[in-house]
Amino acid sequence: MIRLKVKEMDISTGGPLVVYLNVKDAEKLDLHHSERINVFNGKRFETAIVDIAESARVVPSGSIGLCREVKESIKAKKGALVGIRLAGKPVSIDYIKKKLDGFRLSKKEIEQVVWDIVHNKLTPVELTYFVAACYSRHMTMRETAYLTKAMTAHGDILKINRHPIMDKHCVGGVAGNRTTPIIVPIVAAAGLIMPKTSSRSITSPAGTADTMEVLTNVSIPLKKMAKIIMKTNACMIWGGSLNLAPADDLIIKVEKPLMIDAKSQLLASVMAKKASVSATHILVDIPFGKGSKVPSIENAKILKRDFECIAKELKMNVKVIMTDGRQPIGNGIGPALEARDVLYVLRNDKRAPKDLRRKGIMLAGTLLEMGGKAKPGKGAKLAEEILESGAAYKKMVEIITAQGLKHKNPDKIPLGKETYHYKSPKSGRVCRISNECMSKVARIAGAPADNGAGIYLYHHVGDKVKKGEKLFTIYSHNKTELGFAVDSLKNIDGFVVR
Amino acid sequence: MIRLKVKEMDISTGGPLVVYLNVKDAEKLDLHHSERINVFNGKRFETAIVDIAESARVVPSGSIGLCREVKESIKAKKGALVGIRLAGKPVSIDYIKKKLDGFRLSKKEIEQVVWDIVHNKLTPVELTYFVAACYSRHMTMRETAYLTKAMTAHGDILKINRHPIMDKHCVGGVAGNRTTPIIVPIVAAAGLIMPKTSSRSITSPAGTADTMEVLTNVSIPLKKMAKIIMKTNACMIWGGSLNLAPADDLIIKVEKPLMIDAKSQLLASVMAKKASVSATHILVDIPFGKGSKVPSIENAKILKRDFECIAKELKMNVKVIMTDGRQPIGNGIGPALEARDVLYVLRNDKRAPKDLRRKGIMLAGTLLEMGGKAKPGKGAKLAEEILESGAAYKKMVEIITAQGLKHKNPDKIPLGKETYHYKSPKSGRVCRISNECMSKVARIAGAPADNGAGIYLYHHVGDKVKKGEKLFTIYSHNKTELGFAVDSLKNIDGFVVR
Numbered sequence: 004m005i006r007l008k009v010k011e012m013d014i015s016t017g018g019p020l021v022v023y024l025n026v027k028d029a030e031k032l033d034l035h036h037s038e039r040i041n042v043f044n045g046k047r048f049e050t051a052i053v054d055i056a057e058s059a060r061v062v063p064s065g066s067i068g069l070c071r072e073v074k075e076s077i078k079a080k081k082g083a084l085v086g087i088r089l090a091g092k093p094v095s096i097d098y099i100k101k102k103l104d105g106f107r108l109s110k111k112e113i114e115q116v117v118w119d120i121v122h123n124k125l126t127p128v129e130l131t132y133f134v135a136a137c138y139s140r141h142m143t144m145r146e147t148a149y150l151t152k153a154m155t156a157h158g159d160i161l162k163i164n165r166h167p168i169m170d171k172h173c174v175g176g177v178a179g180n181r182t183t184p185i186i187v188p189i190v191a192a193a194g195l196i197m198p199k200t201s202s203r204s205i206t207s208p209a210g211t212a213d214t215m216e217v218l219t220n221v222s223i224p225l226k227k228m229a230k231i232i233m234k235t236n237a238c239m240i241w242g243g244s245l246n247l248a249p250a251d252d253l254i255i256k257v258e259k260p261l262m263i264d265a266k267s268q269l270l271a272s273v274m275a276k277k278a279s280v281s282a283t284h285i286l287v288d289i290p291f292g293k294g295s296k297v298p299s300i301e302n303a304k305i306l307k308r309d310f311e312c313i314a315k316e317l318k319m320n321v322k323v324i325m326t327d328g329r330q331p332i333g334n335g336i337g338p339a340l341e342a343r344d345v346l347y348v349l350r351n352d353k354r355a356p357k358d359l360r361r362k363g364i365m366l367a368g369t370l371l372e373m374g375g376k377a378k379p380g381k382g383a384k385l386a387e388e389i390l391e392s393g394a395a396y397k398k399m400v401e402i403i404t405a406q407g408l409k410h411k412n413p414d415k416i417p418l419g420k421e422t423y424h425y426k427s428p429k430s431g432r433v434c435r436i437s438n439e440c441m442s443k444v445a446r447i448a449g450a451p452a453d454n455g456a457g458i459y460l461y462h463h464v465g466d467k468v469k470k471g472e473k474l475f476t477i478y479s480h481n482k483t484e485l486g487f488a489v490d491s492l493k494n495i496d497g498f499v500v501r
Numbered sequence: 502m503i504r505l506k507v508k509e510m511d512i513s514t515g516g517p518l519v520v521y522l523n524v525k526d527a528e529k530l531d532l533h534h535s536e537r538i539n540v541f542n543g544k545r546f547e548t549a550i551v552d553i554a555e556s557a558r559v560v561p562s563g564s565i566g567l568c569r570e571v572k573e574s575i576k577a578k579k580g581a582l583v584g585i586r587l588a589g590k591p592v593s594i595d596y597i598k599k600k601l602d603g604f605r606l607s608k609k610e611i612e613q614v615v616w617d618i619v620h621n622k623l624t625p626v627e628l629t630y631f632v633a634a635c636y637s638r639h640m641t642m643r644e645t646a647y648l649t650k651a652m653t654a655h656g657d658i659l660k661i662n663r664h665p666i667m668d669k670h671c672v673g674g675v676a677g678n679r680t681t682p683i684i685v686p687i688v689a690a691a692g693l694i695m696p697k698t699s700s701r702s703i704t705s706p707a708g709t710a711d712t713m714e715v716l717t718n719v720s721i722p723l724k725k726m727a728k729i730i731m732k733t734n735a736c737m738i739w740g741g742s743l744n745l746a747p748a749d750d751l752i753i754k755v756e757k758p759l760m761i762d763a764k765s766q767l768l769a770s771v772m773a774k775k776a777s778v779s780a781t782h783i784l785v786d787i788p789f790g791k792g793s794k795v796p797s798i799e800n801a802k803i804l805k806r807d808f809e810c811i812a813k814e815l816k817m818n819v820k821v822i823m824t825d826g827r828q829p830i831g832n833g834i835g836p837a838l839e840a841r842d843v844l845y846v847l848r849n850d851k852r853a854p855k856d857l858r859r860k861g862i863m864l865a866g867t868l869l870e871m872g873g874k875a876k877p878g879k880g881a882k883l884a885e886e887i888l889e890s891g892a893a894y895k896k897m898v899e900i901i902t903a904q905g906l907k908h909k910n911p912d913k914i915p916l917g918k919e920t921y922h923y924k925s926p927k928s929g930r931v932c933r934i935s936n937e938c939m940s941k942v943a944r945i946a947g948a949p950a951d952n953g954a955g956i957y958l959y960h961h962v963g964d965k966v967k968k969g970e971k972l973f974t975i976y977s978h979n980k981t982e983l984g985f986a987v988d989s990l991k992n993i994d995g996f997v998v999r
Contacts, residue, residue, distance in 0.1 A: 015555045017534075033950045037758055057513045092758075100759050103637050128629045129758050135633035139601050260535055260590075260627050261598050452531050 004043070004086040005032065007067035011081045015071040018123045018253070020051040022087075023068030029055050034089070037126055042067070043086035044077040050090045052126055072123070095119040096129060102136035110149045117153035120250045131257045134265065142267035144309075148316035150267065154248040154275035159225050161198055161247075161280045163232060167320075167374050169197045170282035171366065172273050174289050174306070175207070176296025178438045178445070179333035179356075179460075181341040182288070183211045184218075184239060185348050185363030186370065188398040189389045191237035195374040198232050198280040200242035205259075208445035208457055209338045212241035217342040217416060217454055220407030231405045238402060247279035248272075266306075270313045277319070284320045284373045286366060290328025294438050297328065322373055326362065330436040330464045333359035337450035337457015339416050340478065346413035349396040358463060364390060419448070419455040419478035421485040425492065430470045431500045433462050440497025441475075448479040448488035455480055474498055502541070502584040503530065505565035509579045513569040516621045516751070518549040521566030527553050532587070535624055540565070541584035542575040548588045550624055570621070593617040594627060600634035608647045615651035618748045629755045632763065640765035642807075646814035648765065652746040652773035657723050659696055659745075659778045661730060665818075665872050667695040668780035669864065670771050672787050672804070673705070674794030676936045676943070677831035677854075677958075679839040680786070681709045682716075682737060683846050683861030684868065686896040687887045689735035693872040696730050696778040698740035703757075706943035706955055707836045710739035715840040715914060715952055718905030729903045736900060745777035746770075764804075768811045775817070782818045782871045784864060788826025792936050795826065820871055824860065828934040828962045831857035835948035835955015837914050838976065844911035847894040856961060862888060917946070917953040917976035919983040923990065928968045929998045931960050938995025939973075946977040946986035953978055972996055 012023060022042060024034060034040065038053050051073050056062035067087065069079060079085055098112040108116070116133060119125050125133075142150065169190055171183065183199060190197050201211035201221075215221050222244035223231070231238045243252070251272045258268070277285050287310050290296070291303035307323040314321030333356045335341045347355035348363060367389075368382030377385040389395050400411050410416050441458055449456030456479045462468055475498065479485035510521060520540060522532060532538065536551050549571050554560035565585065567577060577583055596610040606614070614631060617623050623631075640648065667688055669681065681697060688695050699709035699719075713719050720742035721729070729736045741750075749770045756766070775783050785808050788794070789801035805821040812819035831854045833839045845853035846861060865887075866880030875883045887893050898909050908914050939956055947954030954977045960966055973996065977983035 013556055013558050017553075017555070031950065035757075036754070058511060060511050096759060100761070103633060103759070103761075105637070126758060128625050128755050131626045131629040132633050132759050132761075135601060135630050136637065139603070139634065139637040256534070257626050259533075260624060261594060261601070261630050263598070263601075263630075452529065 004088055006084045006086050008065060009074070009079045009081055009083045009085055010062055010066040010068045011074065012068040012070055018072065019126065020049060020073050020076070020123050021054050021070045022051040022073055023054045023056045023062045025059060025062045025064040025066065026055050026057050027064045029053065037128065039090040039092060041088045041090045042069070042073060042077060043088070044079045044083065047077040049073050049076040050124065093119045093124045095125070099129065099133045099136060102140055103132055105140050107143060108146055108149070113146065113149040114153045117150070117157050117250045120253050121157040127257060130253065134254060134257050134263060134268070137267055138263050138265035144312045144316050147267040147271050147313055150271040151274045151278065151313065151317060154250045154271060155278040157250060158248045158279055159246040161225060161229060163196060163198065163229065163281055165196050167195065167283045168281050169195050169284050169370050169374050170199065170277045170280065171286040171288065171370065172277065174287070174296060176438060177290045177328045178208070178331035178336045178441045179341060179344070179359065180290070180331070181211065181214050181333060181345055182359065182363045182366055184215060184345045184399070185359070185395070186367040187237050187239055188349060188395040188402065189363070189367040189386050190370050190374070191235060191402070192389050192394040192398040193371055193376045193385065195236065195370070195376060196232060197237040198228065199237065199239050200245065200247065200276060200280060201239065202242055204451045208336055208442050208450035209341055210451070211239070212243070213338040213451040213454065214341045214345070215239045216241070217339050218410050219403035220409070223406060231402070235398065235401045235405050238406065240406065242276060248275035251275055266309060270309055274313055274317060274319070278317070282319070284370070285314070285322070286370050286373065287321060287323040288366060289323060289325045291325055292327055292329035294330070295328030300325070320373065322369060324369065328438070331438055331441055331460060332362055334460045335457060336441055336445045336460070337478065338454035339418050340457045340459055342410070343413040343416050346411070349390070349399050350413070351391060351393070352413065417455050419453065419480045421479045421482050423477045423485055423489050424473045425475050425477070425498070427468045427470055427472045427474050427500050429500060431468065433464050433466045433468060433499070434501045435499040436460065436464055437495070437497040440495040443495070444477060444488050444491055444497065447484065447491050448477050449481060449484045453480050453484070456484070468500055474500070502586055504582045504584050506563060507572070507577045507579055507581045507583055508560055508564040508566045509572065510566040510568055516570065517624065518547060518571050518574070518621050519552050519568045520549040520571055521552045521554045521560045523557060523560045523562040523564065524553050524555050525562045527551065535626065537588040537590060539586045539588045540567070540571060540575060541586070542577045542581065545575040547571050547574040548622065591617045591622045593623070597627065597631045597634060600638055601630060603638050605641060606644055611644065611647040612651045615648065615655050615748045618751050619655040625755060628751065632752060632755050632761060632766070635765055636761050636763035642810045642814050645765040645769050645811055649769040649772045649776065649811065649815060652748045652769055653776040655748060656746045656777055657744040659723060659727060661694060661696065661727065661779055663694050665693065665781045666779050667693050667782050667868050667872050668697065668775050668778065669784040669786065669868065670775065672785070672794060674936060675788045675826045676706070676829035676834045676939045677839060677842070677857065678788070678829065679709065679712050679831060679843055680857065680861045680864055682713060682843045682897070683857070684865040685735050685737055686847060686893040686900065687861070687865040687884050688868050688872070689733060689900070690887050690892040690896040691869055691874045691883065693734065693868070693874060694730060695735040696726065696780070697735065697737045698743065698745065698774060698778060699737065700740055702949045706834055706940050706948035707839055708949070709737070710741070711836040711949040711952065712839045712843070713737045714739070715836050716908050717901035718907070721904060729900070733896065733899045733903050736904065738904065740774060746773035749773055764807060768807055772811055772815060772817070776815070780817070782868070783812070784868050784871065785819060785821040786864060787821060787823045789823055790825060790827035792828070793826030798823070818871065820867060822867065826936070829936055829939055829958060830860055832958045833955060834939055834943045834958070835976065836952035837916050838955045838957055840908070841911040841914050844909065847888070847897050848911070849889060849891070850911065915953050917951065917978045919977045919980050921975045921983055921987050922971045923973050923975070923996070925966045925968055925970045925972050925998050927998060929966065931962050931964045931966060931997070932999045933997040934958065934962055935993070935995040938993045941993070942975065942986050942989055942995065945982065945989050946975050947979060947982045951978050951982070954982070966998055972998070
């Protein structure tokens, strides 16, 4: 076995297990970029991927650079001698090739691939082949179910000894539309368990986690999450602070560059996150229509059936509803503005956006029926009663206090100090408000990184407006960014009055 | 525009244009791993891919680490302030997605993808999607021709004002089989031009470039290559020392991890390298049969037709022959042992392996017919005459002298000092010699990195042997490696006597 001296690289790859060899050593050992070696430190060893350092200043000949992940795994100290030996490829490489060749994968094969993903045994190139294979060759529902189960199993699982456990998911694409923080307190106030995890925004002006972070702490470890649920029946936290189905995040990372959305992976991703919190009853909201992610009712129906099929394979109780996704829902777009809307709804404030309130009640009502708290057709009424009685707001305060209260008074939430009022160029009727354009402007104004940035809508489609009347206000903390956002209005027709 | 201070990273990526931002700056700027930014230094700018440094020791907040490639491109000095701005994705990302969705690509689209590959505008993940798409969705012959032309165009081209220009290619998989250094001098001695480039070994014990490097210098720039050809009619150099169809090497790099061999890319790769040296007449050798790369005559016929189709699309004169690939050809396996065989053949030494001599004459004869130096059916006879007259050897010495002579006397080529003789366990007839096993043993013995390592065969399939008679000798410079090679014989039945 060849021995090399450990050089500390001070590089954290954030996952992949990489070692760096000097180009001369690599040639002598017949090792190439992306090949694997075993690195031994006494009895400890790790399989790592080889990267080549051209310059002796980076890694001199006779040394081996270890990324922090490898260094910690084998507990190697700077200057120590470690042994190296050529290692084979992970067996899942064969399965990825098999899928790329168009064959179905077995349960065991999919489990192995997911294990290798989670344990950082694959290079980004190898993982990309897996994603490309699943996308171009498609996966059957059976394969998708195996993928879901494997993604769930190779991660943490929240165990709650209660039944049923409620959850919801929205496929997204509608600006505003912050229904989760309305639904969860209603459902929890009715006595149902709802351990909700949400994501941060990737391409939108706010994810539910971004909005909730205005009101409370959303980075909460699994143990504390369980305690909060035992105390309040629910929680609303950022899924990224937990280790639920971690394979999913690694897959999404390589999907991003091509904006790939393999249906099998979308389904597996959603269902694995739900299975990881032991959810038994799941409501899926598919907003559809021009200007949303799902452009037509036909697309929505196909997606609905897919969710129903995967639910059947996984023996989970899933109800899918299709909703109108053609314009933003609620008035605020951006974390703070959405959080304010949510509190207005929960406090029965007259400034509450009616469309958001209505949709929240409808979704919460469906969950109450699914969870056996209301008879079929009676859920919405019960949800409205819980909301109007103040019980939902009380529950919200309980939950956000348990997580770490920041704001419960909507009028004290700070918004961007710089504002621009967009006024109607003519009298008429609002005929279109584009989700995409409004989201883009809100992002340019600074959302979600600047949580007080965004857009506040005074009108929705169908409203009559007069010339010069305010249609919406852009908020930003920063004059320059506000300027960019205002500039961007010139090239888009996101808010049309006719 | 945001300004950051240049930190020299002393990292050469070997291509990809990467910059490193501190994790805090990246968050503030809403920039993620693998996103692209424009980096401005005065009027110069470059588009680079963002990597995130977790530690301030690697890149402190307010600084930007530049890999050497970016630093040189914008001529930025350490400590200087450079501006950054979010950049869009290369347009070829859309075309890669299109191919992955199963659509055909146009000439322009393929050209753009190849341009972006050659100019390092794609991340390894994005390039992998392209390779996966071409593999799983297939390319038409028309698309393959566009790919070939684009790969040729975006690289250096050897221009020789002569016609015809001969070339050959072997699909490989047969141990020994070093016909190129026999064919080239015969063809060149007959007055034909043959600017031969070859590869080094990747998974075999020797590539033609490795074998030629025992006799002469093979790393030669394009200008000198042209001079050598003008002087001697030919050359035999390492393709890797030139910039011919560089996209091909970048594609092969991401194919390796999955051992993908998309037919379209195999064809484009071969033909682009030939087009880059302005070849007009190309002979393709497809060894087939059990134990070779092409397992059956059916597979060989399909591959033959593919080469003929792409040749037609490209308007190149290609002749494909299928040869017996079931056992090694020649006696030596490994750079020095093969080089010795080649010189034995060229010098009409009685130790010359008959099978190698025969195959060399046959292939050279075909090229003489294709190039108009012999009438149909008379090429082999002419080739044999040129060989026997000593003209081929004389031409070989001319060529290797022009490139930088190392050895012309086969008996002075140093071989590994450590040897092991494998003797026949019984009397009988040789019924099988496995290409794969012999190659593996030769590699374990040290070939090609140790160029004197390898195997020398005393017999071929069909020979009668006596118990205790030497079947082959393993050579190595190193006792330990020889030991490993001998050990490896236990588990394989690479040489079978019955």
